[in-house]
Amino acid sequence: MAGRGRRIYFLTPTFTPVGGVVKIFDYVNHALSLGYEPVVCCPETYKPTMPLFRNERFSGISPENGIRFTDLEKAAVGPFELAFVSWPEHYEIVERRMSRWTLHEQVICIVQNVRWANPKFTGGYALRLLTRPMARIMTNEVVLEAVKPYLNTSSLNEVIPLGHDVGFFHRERSGGLGSPVRVGYTTWKSDVGDRVAGILDGRGFEFRAVRDPVGWDELRDLYHWADVFLATPLAEEGFYMPGLEAMAAGAILLTPDAGGNLAYCRFGENCLEVALDDEKSYVRALEALRRMSLEELERLRQNGYATAARHTLEQEREGFARFMEHLEERLKRAG
Structure with a gap:
């Protein structure tokens, strides 16, 4: 060898x-x-x-x-x-x-x-x-x-x-968002997800968070449950793996520019851009997402699948x- x-x-x-x-x-x-x-x-x-x-x-x-x-x-x-x-x-x-x-x-x-x-x-x-x-x-x-x-x-x-073992996180899905729209996020790098939930929870959105670093099973459950995943990275990341994992699971990704995540994030193509740690920006993006057509949602989702398959x-x-x-x-x- x-x-x-x-x-x-x-x-x-x-x-x-x-x-x-x-x-x-x-x-x-x-x-x-x-x-x-x-x-x-x-x-x-x-x-x-x-x-x-x-x-x-x-x-x-x-x-x-x-x-x-x-x-x-x-x-x-x-x-x-x-x-x-x-x-x-x-x-x-x-x-x-x-x-x-x-x-x-x-x-x-x-x-x-x-x-x-x-x-x-x-x-x-x-x-x-x-x-x-x-x-x-x-x-x-x-x-x-x-x-x-x-x-x-x-x-x-x-x-x-x-x-990455993107196949582990994969979930095949298509169509629109749920009612209420299910939104997942993690909190160990930022509490912005909690702030967003404080504004929108119960207004056509349901939120779920993973609050401590956990194993892959728990993260996969979160991605599979969520219609939308809120990326909550630090300002400087090497890749930010949860974003790619969420794409593999067919969840629509909202994410800021965190440096290394631009290796796979293409705003408007496979994800939507929000401002780093700005809950109002996340709120506006979620409300806009709910107004999107099935064709727009499916384009984001399918481009996310294709992105995950390259890693x-x-x-x-x-x-x-x-x-x-x-x-x-x-x-x-x-x-």
Whole structure:
């Protein structure tokens, strides 16, 4: 196989299934499929009952299947090993434990967020890391454009479009909205959904929220219930996965411009635009949505389905396979 057993240390701050952590474990699976030996480094202790590992997608990543788990601080990159980091501060851990013969590009950094280019993010440490030599994966073109002015151009820098198990969230539907219109949202990044519900609940709309980070089953239930999903992101996002998941479920998406979500959001085509954290803007969009024709609603929904279908894990794995071929060639030339 392509990996020939080469070890890759995957550093993660937690086993809580938030977006950035889920993507690290997608790459653990990709590495396994390519013949590499992943070692998971985390300050938490592995338990098969954790929500992350209860998901079928990651249940095979376990000590019973030969996957080694170790403490975060024990990640060490020898001359023939690799490290995979996503959190900027994890580079400090790896850097302290690199052998004198380890090449800089043996550290793979996945840049998942436009915040890396913000000098206020991590006190500017993430931005400075962009100038350091290492191998980098950007998860979409929007992230690349944000960080491009700071990238070390002597290093391997490639975009691998973000993949997701969109089929898990899919629900086939057509036609108009319900009566009342069912509106779903989450609250862990913003309370704007609650403010919108305070204005419109009972006026032809019904609202439901997920208030804590939960597993995929609970999120899928929310998307499948909702006619409309309110995206409530932070100002700077790397992708904002709930928006794509809602599209896969056939829910009409209302979303602000949050940076990385423009990798898949096309306002007026597969979603409708609202102003960030502005409940009046969401209210106006919901009232306008209720007046839309069946043809307009179906166009948004079908374009959402088509968008979700372009972001599969299979395509991401193929991109990673090409990236690793390029990296292995570079490491071989460097001796």
